[in-house]
Amino acid sequence: xxxxxxKVVLHDMCLRDGMHAKQHxxxxxxxxxxxxxxxxxxxxxxxxxxxxxxxxxSINYGFGAHSDxxxxxxxxxxxxxxxxxxLTLPGIGTLDDLRMAMDCGxxxxxxxxxxxxxxxxxxxxxxxxxxxxxxxxxxxxxxxxSPEELLAQAKIMEDNGATTxxxxxxxxxxxxxxxxDRIAALRAGLQPExxxxxxxxxxxxxxxxxxxxxxxxxxxxxxxxxxxxxxxxGNTPLEVFVAVLERMGADHGCDLYKVMDVAEDLVVPLxxxxxxxxxxxxxxxxxxxxxxVYSSFLLFAQRAAQKYGLxxxxxxxxxxxxxxxGGQEDMIEDLxxxxxxxxxxxx
Amino acid sequence: xxxxKAAIIGSGNIGTDLLYKALRSEWVEPVWMVxxxxxxxxxxxxxxLGLKTTHEGVAGLVPHAAADGLQLAFDATSAYVHQANHxxxxxxxxxxxxxxxxxIGPYCIPPVNLxxxxxxxxxxxxxVSCGGQATIPMVAAVHRVQPVEYGEIVATVASRSIGPGxxxxxxxxxxxxxxxxxxxxxxxxxxxxxxxxxAEPPIMMRDTIHCVVAERPDEAAIRASVKAMIEDVxxxxxxxxxxxxxxxxxxxxxxxxxxxxLEVQGLGDYLPTYAGNLDIMTAAALRCGELIAQGAKA
Numbered sequence: 001x002x003x004x005x006x007k008v009v010l011h012d013m014c015l016r017d018g019m020h021a022k023q024h025x026x027x028x029x030x031x032x033x034x035x036x037x038x039x040x041x042x043x044x045x046x047x048x049x050x051x052x053x054x055x056x057x058s059i060n061y062g063f064g065a066h067s068d069x070x071x072x073x074x075x076x077x078x079x080x081x082x083x084x085x086x087l088t089l090p091g092i093g094t095l096d097d098l099r100m101a102m103d104c105g106x107x108x109x110x111x112x113x114x115x116x117x118x119x120x121x122x123x124x125x126x127x128x129x130x131x132x133x134x135x136x137x138x139x140x141x142x143x144x145x146s147p148e149e150l151l152a153q154a155k156i157m158e159d160n161g162a163t164t165x166x167x168x169x170x171x172x173x174x175x176x177x178x179x180x181d182r183i184a185a186l187r188a189g190l191q192p193e194x195x196x197x198x199x200x201x202x203x204x205x206x207x208x209x210x211x212x213x214x215x216x217x218x219x220x221x222x223x224x225x226x227x228x229x230x231x232x233x234g235n236t237p238l239e240v241f242v243a244v245l246e247r248m249g250a251d252h253g254c255d256l257y258k259v260m261d262v263a264e265d266l267v268v269p270l271x272x273x274x275x276x277x278x279x280x281x282x283x284x285x286x287x288x289x290x291x292x293v294y295s296s297f298l299l300f301a302q303r304a305a306q307k308y309g310l311x312x313x314x315x316x317x318x319x320x321x322x323x324x325x326g327g328q329e330d331m332i333e334d335l336x337x338x339x340x341x342x343x344x345x346x347x
Numbered sequence: 348x349x350x351x352k353a354a355i356i357g358s359g360n361i362g363t364d365l366l367y368k369a370l371r372s373e374w375v376e377p378v379w380m381v382x383x384x385x386x387x388x389x390x391x392x393x394x395x396l397g398l399k400t401t402h403e404g405v406a407g408l409v410p411h412a413a414a415d416g417l418q419l420a421f422d423a424t425s426a427y428v429h430q431a432n433h434x435x436x437x438x439x440x441x442x443x444x445x446x447x448x449x450x451i452g453p454y455c456i457p458p459v460n461l462x463x464x465x466x467x468x469x470x471x472x473x474x475v476s477c478g479g480q481a482t483i484p485m486v487a488a489v490h491r492v493q494p495v496e497y498g499e500i501v502a503t504v505a506s507r508s509i510g511p512g513x514x515x516x517x518x519x520x521x522x523x524x525x526x527x528x529x530x531x532x533x534x535x536x537x538x539x540x541x542x543x544x545x546a547e548p549p550i551m552m553r554d555t556i557h558c559v560v561a562e563r564p565d566e567a568a569i570r571a572s573v574k575a576m577i578e579d580v581x582x583x584x585x586x587x588x589x590x591x592x593x594x595x596x597x598x599x600x601x602x603x604x605x606x607x608x609l610e611v612q613g614l615g616d617y618l619p620t621y622a623g624n625l626d627i628m629t630a631a632a633l634r635c636g637e638l639i640a641q642g643a644k645a
Contacts, residue, residue: 058538059499059557059604090517091541116506116545120517323546330501330555334608337591 001216004249009221011045011197012038012238014267015075016087017223017230019051020296021279022270024064028074034266035075038226039082041258043238045108045221047085048075051231051296052327053112054086054093054101060330061092061296068097072104083107087138089327090120095127102131111162112138114325115145118156129161136197137162140326143173143292147185154186164195164221169210170326172203172232172289176213187218197221200236202228203289205281207236208244215250226259227267232295233285239263276302287313291320300329304336315339350376351640352416354408354441356432357423358382358389358400360510360618361446365421365629366393367616372633374640378415381408404428405435412439418643419636422447425512426519433471442639444632445473447512448519456480456531457634458579459487465638472635475527476520477513477624478502478541478554480631481587485556485607486532488576489593492568496602497559498534500524503542505549508622517541534558552611552623553590557604564595564603573607583630586612586623 015031031048038046048071050056050064057064064071068086076084085108086101098109109128111121121137128135137157142150154165167182174182179198186196198214200207200223211222224241228234239260245252271277276299279285284302288295293316301319305312315336324331353375355362362380369377380393385402393400399415401407411417421444422432429449436443445452452471455464456479464472474480482500489495502524513520521539528537544550573593580587591608598604611623618625 058540059497059559059606060501060540060555091521091543094521095518114543114545117514117543119511120514120543122515123518322550323544325542325544325546327501327540327542328503328544330608331503331553333594333606334553334555334591337594337608 001212003212003215003245006215006250007220008215008245008250008252009045010043010238010242010252010254011047011085011221011223012043013047013223013225013235014227014229016047016049016051017225017235019064020231020299021229021234021277023299024050024057024062026065026270028066028070030270031071032074032078034262035082036078037258037262037266039079041262042254043082043259044253045085046082047087048072049086052089052092054088054097056092069100069104072101072106076105085110087112088124089113090124092327095123098124098127098131102133106133108134108136110136110138112140112168115139115142115150115153118153121157122160125157125160125162135162136164136166138166138168138199140168140170141294142167142182143169143171143178147181150182151185151189154190158190158194164197165190166197166199167214168199169201170294171292172201172206172295173292174210175206176209179210179213180217183214183217183219195220197223199223201230201289201295202233202236203281203285203295208241211236211241212244227263227271229267229271229279230295232288232298233281234279284312284316287316291317293320294324294326297329297332300332304332308336308340310336310339350374351418351636351643352376352378353419353421353636354379354381354417355421355423356381356405358387358393359423359512361625361629362423363389363392364617364625365423365632366396368629368633370396372637374637375419375633379408379411379417381405405432409435412436412441417441419444419639421632421636426516437470443471444635445471446628446632448476448516448523449473450523450526454527454531455635456483456487456527457583457631458484458576459531461635461638465635465642474628474632474635475531476524477504477628478520478539479524479527480627481552481554481609481611481624482556483527483532484576484580485573485609486528486534486558488572489558489560489569489605490533492565492572493560493562495532495534495558496561497536498528498532499538499557500528501540501542501555502624503544503550503553504624505552505621506543506545507549508552508618508624509543549619549621551621554609554611556607556609559598560603560605564605566595569593569605583634584611584623584627586614586620587627588612
């Protein structure tokens with residue numbers, strides 16, 4: 001694979017996808033210090049919101065330690081070169097949330113839908129464009145559809161006004177060939193001026209390999225997360241990916257040692273503080289990737305398993321079998337109650 | 348007995364399902380179906396069922412409103428055009444039942460406030476949203492036992508049951524449902540989430556209702572209230588079923604979470620039974636129209 005001189009725009013997720021691992025409890029100081037360090041390290045884009053995007057703070061997904069507005073206001077004024085993005089899922093976040101984010105100085109709005117439901121993105125993408133945001137359409141759980149179907153959905157988002165389209169491996173299920181096929185289909189079928197992005201999860205430890213496959217097939221933006229902090233087994237570990245890009249001579253614009261130091265000095269200690277915040281490939285996160293389950297279901301399944309005396313792996317496999325999609329966290333307790341009822345009663 | 352003459356505006360999924368239900372009504376007689384596409388399947392079906400139709404929108408209905416004695420209209424179009432539809436028909440004394448999330452009139456969730464909404468004499472009554480019809484009764488069931496400080500609902504619906512109207516109005520769905528949780532459900536603060544699932548075969552509509560209360564919940568009273576409310580809804584949506592809960596759980600801040608998990612199976616009048624979200628909306632709207640009709644005859 002030759003990526004010599006290839007331009008890559010890196011987008012860090014540890015302060016948004018990493019919120020899942022931290023149960024949305026990152027402090028304002030932690031968020032600011034990590035964002036400032038990423039800025040210093042040359043990372044061009046940093047995502048900041050509740051793990052489930054703007055308006056995600058809820059019983060269903062977990063309340064954030066602070067509001068999205070407080071996080072954005074705590075971070076954005078301190079950044080020199082890095083731009084901030086905010087994620088939103090239509091059906092959870094509202095247009096008012098997008099206006100608030102833009103008022104706080106957000107540069108990029110990423111509008112996320114399930115990979116077959118792009119046509120619920122019209123209002124959100126429309127207003128993002130109107131407000132002057134760098135507007136991204138983010139097609140989640142992209143392993144569940146063929147490259148052709150993914151392209152058809154991407155075109156809906158492009159028609160709505162998105163200027164970058166993401167293939168999002170929310171379950172960490174894809175293998176490099178799956179990524180190649182999808183990114184190539186998007187690159188061939190979308191307008192030449194539309195950029196392509198890839199967002200990986202490391203549940204099958206494919207984060208790096210999949211991101212490289214995406215670049216080779218024509219992606220420009222790649223999501224990663226310092227120390228991999230993200231839902232499930234985390235995202236593509238950004239410091240590892242930068243090292244690999246460096247070896248391959250790609251044009252990523254980041255300072256490798258500084259990115260390593262953010263991971264080691266600031267993010268790893270956050271994860272070390274509580275056993276439940278450890279982000280790694282273990283039998284549960286591996287099951288997400290193996291069974292094609294939305295990565296942020298991990299901690300919910302573990303808690304439900306503990307509360308109702310079940311195995312978390314059984315819950316995750318059943319969630320995969322039922323073809324659940326991102327946002328259906330409420331299904332997990334409901335399913336656990338059903339599974340507990342069916343379990344043979346001990347005498 | 349003469350029934351109250353009604354128009355259905357919108358010949359899509361919701362309008363067509365409502366038409367089938369209205370044809371069985373003892374109180375409401377659907378006479379007009381209004382669409383905007385001459386090739387609409389919904390309009391063709393309505394003609395076969397004996398209705399007059401127009402594909403020129405409400406403008407095509409207005410010249411006939413007085414002559415045909417229209418007294419009731421159900422608007423199943425979109426939030427953007429609802430105000431114009433209302434304004435066009437109001438001069439003829441037509442009472443409007445709004446199935447869009449436009450919400451220019453008071454909200455109506457039948458088992459909670461049907462009589463009050465109809466008795467208000469308003470010319471426009473809003474049916475909130477499908478998610479609101481399915482979940483707000485549960486918020487109200489808790490609230491009538493103990494004040495609900497925060498009510499949050501998650502409605503998960505089959506992709507096939509959601510037409511372009513809802514897809515293009517997703518923001519109105521979340522905002523209107525939230526407002527209904529507060530105004531009709533009684534929660535001090537509301538939040539609404541909708542998730543669309545494309546699985547095949549399509550999933551039944553699922554709803555989760557979380558209520559937060561300040562004091563330790565009176566579990567027996569809440570269980571009884573939830574059961575009674577479910578039976579009330581079942582009088583017009585027989586497939587409204589409690590799947591799990593109520594679950595009572597203390598929160599870290601000393602308050603309590605009460606969670607109820609429902610499944611809503613439709614009657615299958617037009618779309619298959621999984622589209623409980625359509626069924627509960629059209630059944631609630633028709634029930635509202637029938638109460639208006641009963642009042643008009645009394």
